[in-house]
Amino acid sequence: MPSATAPPDTGSAGCVLDRDGMGALVRELRARGRTVIGPTVRDGAIVLAELESAEELPYGWGVELEGGHYRLRRRADAAAFAHSAGPQSWKNFLHPERVRQWTADRGPDGELTVRAEPPAAASFAFLGVRPCDLRAIQIQDRVMIGGPHRDDAYRERRTGAFLVVVECTEPGATCFCVSMGTGPAAQPGYDLALTEVLDETGHRFWARAGTARGAEVLDSLPRRPADEATQDRARRGVAEAAGRMGRTMPPVDLRDLLADTLEARRWDDVAARCLTCGNCTMACPTCFCTTSEDITDLTGDHAERWRRWESCYDLDFTHLPGGSVRTSARSRYRQWLTHKLGTWWDQFDSSGCVGCGRCIVWCPVAIDITEEAHALHQESLADRAGAADGAP
Amino acid sequence: MTRAGVLAALPEGPRERLMAVGRETSFEAGTRIFEEGGRADRFWVIHTGNVNLDVHVPGRHPAVIETLGPGRMLGWSWLCPPHEWHLGAEATSLVRAWEFEAAEVLDLCQDDPELDHALLSYVVGVIGSRLRAARTRLLDLYGPYGSGSAG
Amino acid sequence: MTAVPLPYRVLDNRPETADTHTIVLRPVGTALPPFSPGQFAMVYAFGVGEIPVSVAGTHHGDLTHTIRGVGAVSRALCAARPGTRVGVRGPFGTGWDLEAAVGRDLLVVAGGLGLAPLRPLVRAAASQPRDHGRLNVLIGARTPGDLLYREEWQDWGRPYCQVTVDQPAPGWRGRVGVVTALLDQAAFAPHRTTAFVCGPEVMIRATARALLHRGVPARHIRVSLERNMHCATGHCGHCQLGPLLLCRDGPVVGYDRAEPLLAVREL
Structure with a gap:
């Protein structure tokens, strides 16, 4: 509850939390009945899992990323958020891998009763959402609840989720959020935004509220007004991160590039490497494709519809009575990339890529979406130059 | 019959010169216009009615391969050796057509390279479109597992 | 729901x-x-x-x-x-949108089971003859035994209806050949015609090409496309055809949109 005597610390200047303040934030969110999900070290990776206390955050851990490569490494400092994307994303919680949609029962007289699955009473707080991942959530919002048909289960989880964004000060070698316009600074859509600062004056977080409920939570925490030095240091950290992106996209309209290169020779090149395993689609924070599974119990009178993640790399994905439409690896990789960077615009009025780099890291053969986009760009430039030379 | 409607693919000059040697004819429904193996010494351009092309199957009804309707050319075996019909043709309704004697047309073409070229291009186009249609039907598109069967 | x-x-x-x-x-x-x-x-x-x-x-x-x-x-x-x-x-999904064809000649071309989604369109058009110009219904099927709704054709009344089969059976008195051959006998003014085409993709493309050749504008050739519709609500991604989600943007689309997409293999 905002107090009339509280310092005006929820405006643009925000306030400063120290490590105890972070602990209080997790306690406060849990006290409000929320399941707090955040990064923590488990099984050799920084994963997203339920946090019972802020002490489970990966203080002092960083990651080393490259194509097909992910390693935890100890940091010299105790930063909690100096790591970039791990194997999961927030879709694991908002758009889970397997969801029951309805159940159906057949009565003795043959009557059919179908019951919609009651919405899960999930009340999440996501702690440590990176700006690129905030955009990914907003992109999935458009897909799942922005069209003519809304997915009620997604809407329930999504509207209940409290988002604590942590700005990026330490991009990984596979990051390219600057090219995609999604980071490293927080953009609107968060309840709280934090920027981690570590220097000789201590370990602290510059915090701002983006919503009334965010302000309410901040107001209940031990905090101090944001000093100029902390704000400057935080802003500088984010600005410097923008200059340290490990990857870039070609500086062209990617939608046009992909629309014009459907028959590029490069697709054959990438098809020779791609295993069509679908890892990129599982790791991608925006990939939303699913299939439906109908199951019955032993009596044969109870049936259930489940929805589970599926990948456009699966051969059956385009199954028609006459066979699958996309059988070659070439066509399936092309589908993924053209959808992600190009036709997503036609379908949902945004890019499907946020520049998080997960697809690069988790590809077993290190196929790099940025490298492929650059190669398509170079091929189209060369073809255009060739066409111009050949012109009379 | 409007002359432009038939053989519209031919340029006006050659078309007029060709039509000058054509004569109107008609076939009652059920008439066998030619038989497989017969001498191919003429061709027709159908004005009204339909003609079935068929293959002789010993001991059975002829198997119909394709139906030709108004505006279509009937017969191209006159153009090249062995100048024999490789299908039979039967009028399935009253057919009115323009008939052309092959010898007369070939004579005309000898002295008229423009007509010769235009007519040959036209006939090749006709053969090409029949070949495409035959190949399409080879796909058995409407079969249960052909491309596009719903549900 | x-x-x-x-x-x-x-x-x-x-x-x-x-x-x-x-x-x-x-x-x-x-x-x-x-x-x-x-x-x-x-x-x-x-x-x-x-x-x-x-x-x-x-x-x-x-x-x-x-x-x-x-x-x-x-x-x-x-x-x-x-x-x-x-x-x-x-x-x-999208419908045929008969309303947008008011005052135009209507040309319905169906291949095989493709007649099923066209049946309600033909019935609607035949019941409001004053709203449209001529109505042509051209039907292709594999054999005479595969023809749908034969007993209804006479009830459709007004339309000029033509039928052809790929493989005739004994006793078949109708035409033999591809459905596009029927276009020659249909009476329509190409630039004032809206065509509605449904059937296998190869048949759709052949028909649309023949119609374009005759001067029917691509956007007035409405075709119904098929992909693997799963959720039908635009959430599962299966029915994509390039930029289209066919459960939402289709199945009926103008050939101006469909043509470039159907030309790309394995899209």
């Missing part, structure tokens, strides 16, 4: 051809919103699964579907006796 099926019962089931049945479904309780010609439903056979099926007719909340038994679900639906309960979701 778009995610959860509503119970319907099979009112009637009659064989249409050797492997195809026409079933009529009546809502057990609440009916789904009205379907427009060209739209489709997701029909669920209890304990077997769900498939997309276009509406072949609607009547006071009843839905008519013509289904070919080629998979587990479609065979179960073809075998469903009157009284059987099924689940239905819909309506989904």
Whole structure:
């Protein structure tokens, strides 16, 4: 509850939390009945899992990323958020891998009763959402609840989720959020935004509220007004991160590039490497494709519809009575990339890529979406130059 | 019959010169216009009615391969050796057509390279479109597992 | 309801051809919103699964579907006796949009089972003859035994109806050959014509090309496309054809949009 005597610390200047303040934030969110999900070290990776206390955050851990490569490494400092994307994303919680949609029962007289699955009473707080991942959530919002048909289960989880964004000060070698316009600074859509600062004056977080409920939570925490030095240091950290992106996209309209290169020779090149395993689609924070599974119990009178993640790399994905439409690896990789960077615009009025780099890291053969986009760009430039030379 | 409607693919000059040697004819429904193996010494351009092309199957009804309707050319075996019909043709309704004697047309073409070229291009186009249609039907598109069967 | 099926019962089931049945479904309780010609439903056979099926007719909340038994679900639906309960979701997708063709000649071209989604369009057009110019219905099928709705053709009344088959059977007195050959005899003014085409993709492309050649504008050639519709609500991604989500942006699209997409292999 905002107090009339509280310092005006929820405006643009925000306030400063120290490590105890972070602990209080997790306690406060849990006290409000929320399941707090955040990064923590488990099984050799920084994963997203339920946090019972802020002490489970990966203080002092960083990651080393490259194509097909992910390693935890100890940091010299105790930063909690100096790591970039791990194997999961927030879709694991908002758009889970397997969801029951309805159940159906057949009565003795043959009557059919179908019951919609009651919405899960999930009340999440996501702690440590990176700006690129905030955009990914907003992109999935458009897909799942922005069209003519809304997915009620997604809407329930999504509207209940409290988002604590942590700005990026330490991009990984596979990051390219600057090219995609999604980071490293927080953009609107968060309840709280934090920027981690570590220097000789201590370990602290510059915090701002983006919503009334965010302000309410901040107001209940031990905090101090944001000093100029902390704000400057935080802003500088984010600005410097923008200059340290490990990857870039070609500086062209990617939608046009992909629309014009459907028959590029490069697709054959990438098809020779791609295993069509679908890892990129599982790791991608925006990939939303699913299939439906109908199951019955032993009596044969109870049936259930489940929805589970599926990948456009699966051969059956385009199954028609006459066979699958996309059988070659070439066509399936092309589908993924053209959808992600190009036709997503036609379908949902945004890019499907946020520049998080997960697809690069988790590809077993290190196929790099940025490298492929650059190669398509170079091929189209060369073809255009060739066409111009050949012109009379 | 409007002359432009038939053989519209031919340029006006050659078309007029060709039509000058054509004569109107008609076939009652059920008439066998030619038989497989017969001498191919003429061709027709159908004005009204339909003609079935068929293959002789010993001991059975002829198997119909394709139906030709108004505006279509009937017969191209006159153009090249062995100048024999490789299908039979039967009028399935009253057919009115323009008939052309092959010898007369070939004579005309000898002295008229423009007509010769235009007519040959036209006939090749006709053969090409029949070949495409035959190949399409080879796909058995409407079969249960052909491309596009719903549900 | 778009995610959860509503119970319907099979009112009637009659064989249409050797492997195809026409079933009529009546809502057990609440009916789904009205379907427009060209739209489709997701029909669920209890304990077997769900498939997309276009509406072949609607009547006071009843839905008519013509289904070919080629998979587990479609065979179960073809075998469903009157009284059987099924689940239905819909309506989904774009319709033929007959309203946009007011005053124009109408040319309906159907190949095989493609006549099913065109049937309600033909019936609607035939019942409002003053709204349109000439109505031509051209039908192609594999054999005479595969022709759908033969007993109804005379009720369609006004249209100029032409039929051709790939393989004639003894006694067949009609035409033999591809459906595009029928265009020669249809009377329509190309620039004032809207064409509605449904059938296998190869047939759609051949027909559209012939129509473009005659001068029918691409955007007035409406074609119904098929991909693997799964959720029908735009959430599962299966039915993509390049930029289109066919459950949402299709199945009926203008050939101006479809042509470049159908030209790309394995898109």
